[in-house]
Amino acid sequence: MVLLELGRSLRASLNKLSTIGGASEEVIAQVLNEISRALIESDVSVSLVKQMKDKIAAKISLTSDSHVNKKKLVQKAVQDELVTMLSPKTKPYNMSRKKTNVIMFVGLQGAGKTTTIAKFAGYYARKGWKVSMVCCDSFRAGAFDQLKQNATKLRVPFYGSYTEADPVVIAEKGVAQFRKEKYEIVLIDTSGRHRQETGLFEEMQEISAAVDPDNTVFVMDGTQGQAVYDQAMGFHDAVDVGSVIVTKLDGHAKGGGALSAVAATSSPIIFLGSGEKFDDFEPFNAKSFVAKLLGFGDMRGFMDELESVKDKDAEKRVQANMAKGKFTFRDLYTKFESMSKMGSLSKVMGMMPGMSGMANMMGGMNMDEKFKTWKFILDSFSDDELDGKVDIHTAPDRQKRIERIARGSGSHPAQVEGLLQQHKMWAGMVSKMGKSGLMGGVDNKQMKHVQEQMKRNPAMRAKAEEMARKQGINPDGGLDMASMMQGALGGGGGGMPDMARGVGGGGQPDFAALNQMMQNMGR
Numbered sequence: 001m002v003l004l005e006l007g008r009s010l011r012a013s014l015n016k017l018s019t020i021g022g023a024s025e026e027v028i029a030q031v032l033n034e035i036s037r038a039l040i041e042s043d044v045s046v047s048l049v050k051q052m053k054d055k056i057a058a059k060i061s062l063t064s065d066s067h068v069n070k071k072k073l074v075q076k077a078v079q080d081e082l083v084t085m086l087s088p089k090t091k092p093y094n095m096s097r098k099k100t101n102v103i104m105f106v107g108l109q110g111a112g113k114t115t116t117i118a119k120f121a122g123y124y125a126r127k128g129w130k131v132s133m134v135c136c137d138s139f140r141a142g143a144f145d146q147l148k149q150n151a152t153k154l155r156v157p158f159y160g161s162y163t164e165a166d167p168v169v170i171a172e173k174g175v176a177q178f179r180k181e182k183y184e185i186v187l188i189d190t191s192g193r194h195r196q197e198t199g200l201f202e203e204m205q206e207i208s209a210a211v212d213p214d215n216t217v218f219v220m221d222g223t224q225g226q227a228v229y230d231q232a233m234g235f236h237d238a239v240d241v242g243s244v245i246v247t248k249l250d251g252h253a254k255g256g257g258a259l260s261a262v263a264a265t266s267s268p269i270i271f272l273g274s275g276e277k278f279d280d281f282e283p284f285n286a287k288s289f290v291a292k293l294l295g296f297g298d299m300r301g302f303m304d305e306l307e308s309v310k311d312k313d314a315e316k317r318v319q320a321n322m323a324k325g326k327f328t329f330r331d332l333y334t335k336f337e338s339m340s341k342m343g344s345l346s347k348v349m350g351m352m353p354g355m356s357g358m359a360n361m362m363g364g365m366n367m368d369e370k371f372k373t374w375k376f377i378l379d380s381f382s383d384d385e386l387d388g389k390v391d392i393h394t395a396p397d398r399q400k401r402i403e404r405i406a407r408g409s410g411s412h413p414a415q416v417e418g419l420l421q422q423h424k425m426w427a428g429m430v431s432k433m434g435k436s437g438l439m440g441g442v443d444n445k446q447m448k449h450v451q452e453q454m455k456r457n458p459a460m461r462a463k464a465e466e467m468a469r470k471q472g473i474n475p476d477g478g479l480d481m482a483s484m485m486q487g488a489l490g491g492g493g494g495g496m497p498d499m500a501r502g503v504g505g506g507g508q509p510d511f512a513a514l515n516q517m518m519q520n521m522g523r
């Protein structure tokens, strides 16, 4: 995830609250100082950090009740203040599937516009939108070739010209063509300049007047930290900037400053770029971002993402199977497909409670490659094997089948064996949960009942919070308890596949405790 260093420092500071026996005044002061230092190192303005620290300290001192868990209080206050600091005041443009959404990208030279357009195109194309690109950068030789190359890789149609020098003409023609062909998204790449100069702004204004974009996205280089504030304001004043994408946040020390500075301009940040690859791109939402930064996972973001990419019919089949305690190889394939549509695996894992640390730890280890290999392997299964009509785990000709699958998928039999072992583990978990009735999910009425019960019964709530923590879910992470339970249980309402906890050998869910709890809740 982006801002690895900052996240690590913040988490390490907050963890001190439990490791240095209790949360005395001194420990809290020390933690707040460390948090402030980490933010300043990430180039967040000193006065902003000071304001934030004062607010957190005030919130903590207001609570005189000695029974209140101070660690929780500090965590919640830090989380809330970071969210406030990073929350842009304006709402971003919401794309509609019923029209052609024309989106113009502007920014200084080298900020990453062309790369970002490709990432943006890939992100929406994966979700099934009809996306196209227009290259109006006639200033930089090679810009059209770069866009063309990206578009070809992504299999997205593009428009541009080697001979036409007027970017306005290119923009008009390109947009007209894709409107006629009923594309849902047209992305316009404009040229950048070294500095904010009149020529750049005039050209942007002319293109804008010619194509009347639904949204103008300002792409800015996050490595400049706080300094981006002036740049953002400059563009904001020159063209009607509707949203911002901050790039190059991969491990860069000044990322925190760039984000807080953009938020201070009231422009909504919509995506963050964190590398040169198309997958190094994630939607920005202050709450989810902070939850991930502090290592709490982002269940809501995960659920929203999963919801937006999944094949509804296939997921229904998986849910029905899982409710019966069944988990076939085809179900596994469906889960892989949904997850790979969400982007790189390390990103997906970063969204899962309790998994963000592991995603970071994985660092160089390429889980995405492993995932891809597993998909190729599953592609070489027969229909009967995928649907469990032939149980490959127990088939008398198991070894022969493994060898056939390995040949078909260009992999090693040991890799096929590895996948079989993983499947066995996940299927075992699903079977246990199916038997205990937990995989059927929890409907809204039951959820309401649970919520009511929790309100009336603090002991039950405390137990639920403890349970959620055991499942790696942060009860203070902005989710209500009922949704958290749903997350913890997996499956319910088409939520998180419980197998997620098994990826990479994570802990097993606490079935006994879950069962006990559901019984307590009157199920």
Ligand SMILES: Nc1nc2c(ncn2[C@@H]2O[C@H](COP(=O)(O)OP(=O)(O)OP(=O)(O)O)[C@@H](O)[C@H]2O)c(=O)[nH]1
Pocket (backbone or CB within 6 Å): 107, 108, 109, 110, 111, 112, 113, 114, 115, 116, 137, 140, 143, 190, 191, 192, 193, 247, 248, 249, 250, 273, 274, 275, 276, 280
């Ligand atoms: N590390 C990193 N590099 C990035 C990111 N986004 C873009 N880049 C790199 O930044 C350089 C410039 O990116 P471009 O997309 O060509 O920038 P541009 O804004 O289109 O440039 P002009 O067309 O000259 O205005 C390229 O080498 C990209 O690979 C990012 O998020 N992280």
